[in-house]
Amino acid sequence: MQIGKVRLGGNLLLAPMAEVTNLAYRVVCRRRGASFAFTEMVNSDAILHSNRKSYQMASSCADEGIFGIQIFGNSPVSMAKAAGILENTRSPSIIDINAGCPSPRIRKTGAGSMLMEKADLLENIVRCVVESVTVPVTVKIRVFRDVSQTVELASQLENAGASAITVHGRTAMQQYSGVADHLHVRRIKEELSIPVIANGDISDGAFAAQVLEYTGCDGLMIGRAAMGDPDIFSRIAAFLESGVESPPADCDQRKSSLEEYLxxxxxxxxxxxxxxxANSAWFTRGLAGSRSFRKSFQDVKSIDDIISRMEMLC
Ligand SMILES: Cc1cc2nc3c(=O)[nH]c(=O)nc-3n(C[C@H](O)[C@H](O)[C@H](O)COP(=O)(O)O)c2cc1C
Incomplete structure (x- = not known):
């Protein structure tokens, strides 16, 4: 898949997730088949104020290869400035604009999914960010209840210079309830000429293939199903290649990805x-005995301690 001038190694992307997709987690996922990954959302105002934590969130290293930085904010000028600084200091291959975060804390500031309700402001943000950087700029949105309104917004973003759009098929009101409606992606794909990435509820090869086929989209973005199970990318890639579903990651596989992550x-x-x-607990989801294991984690002192407890589980 190609986004602007950037060629990705495939079409399975790791979703940006706050407090999840740190550099270490992104590298683990990339080594296990994710074609590309974005940082968690980075506050553009914090970048302008030289906030150390935000700079660190936006950092990468050679182990990761190409990567994307997702920014959030509410102002075309500050987001454009922050994007320019990040391009110069962190060298991402793509800058993504968060227009989907449903958290009341973010919406209150006029950022995240609030931007979908101010389409002209979002369009202006995209235009200004595109002008301030040389790398492709993408936008991650949610959907409106009305499909044609979602398509209209996507088309406005394409006209503003977005190089790709990712669509999480839930409204902001839904937060994470209900199921993602991929009809919006299908209609957007029919209308737009830039790549469209479908996101929401993709957790195995069969469903991934179904979404690709139904929507005609260019790529898939995977979030929650990848938490603690980075092998999901290679399993889905294998299914798309062979049509055969691989067995879910067993305890040994989870242990080895946890060890690598730590x-x-x-x-x-x-x-x-x-x-x-909390991070280690992701890797035990669905495994027998994981509840008592998670309880025993509360007093862990070191990485070695966690690994030896995980060894006892397997
Ligand atoms: C813990 C968590 C943190 C998230 N943080 C972000 C974020 O920083 N930026 C963003 O665009 N979406 C964020 N999301 C949304 C995901 O990127 C994705 O759109 C959503 O989880 C739906 O995909 P999934 O069904 O594959 O999980 C977050 C989701 C979760 C569960």
Whole structure:
């Protein structure tokens, strides 16, 4: 799949997820078949105020290869400035604009999915960010209840210079309830000429193939199903190639991806900055005995401690 001048190694993207898609997690997913990954959303105003944490969120390294930075904000001028600074200091291959976050804390500031309700402002943001950087600019939106309104917005964003659009098929009101409606992607794909990426509820090869076929989209973005199960990318890629569903990741596979993740966190100096117990718990979802394992995590002291407890689970 190609976004502007950027060629991705495939069409399976890791979704930006706050407090999940840190550099270490992105690298684990890329090594296991994700074609591309975005940072979690980075506050553009915080970048303008030289906030250290936000700069770190936007950082990458050679292990990752090409990557994207997602920014959020409410002002064309500040978002354009922040995008320019990030392009110069962090060298992303793509800048993505968050226009889908449903969190009341973000919406209150006029950012995230609130921008969908001010289409002209969002269009102006896209135009200004596109002018301020040389890399392709993409936008991640949710949907309106009315399909034609979603298509109209997508088309406005294409005209403003967006190089691709990702669509999470839920309204902002729905947050994460109900099911994603991929009809919006299908209609957008019929209307637009830029790549369209479908997002929402993709958790196995069969459904991934169905969404690709139904929508005609160019790529798929996977979020929650990849938390603690980075092998999902290679399983879906294998299904798309062969039509055969691979068995879900077993305890040994989960253990090895957890171990790799924890070691990378340490190598990148991120292990003290995240909640190790909560992050490690993702890797045990659905495994027998995982509940007591998660309880036993509350007092973990070190990465070695976590790995030896996971060994006992398998
Ligand atoms: C913990 C969490 C954090 C998220 N953070 C972001 C974010 O920073 N930016 C964004 O555009 N979407 C964010 N999302 C939404 C996901 O990118 C994705 O659109 C959504 O989870 C639907 O995809 P899925 O069904 O594959 O999970 C987040 C979702 C979750 C569960």
């Amino acid at each position: 070691k990378l966190l340490e190598a990148y100096g991120l292990d003290k900055k995240i909640n190790l117990a």
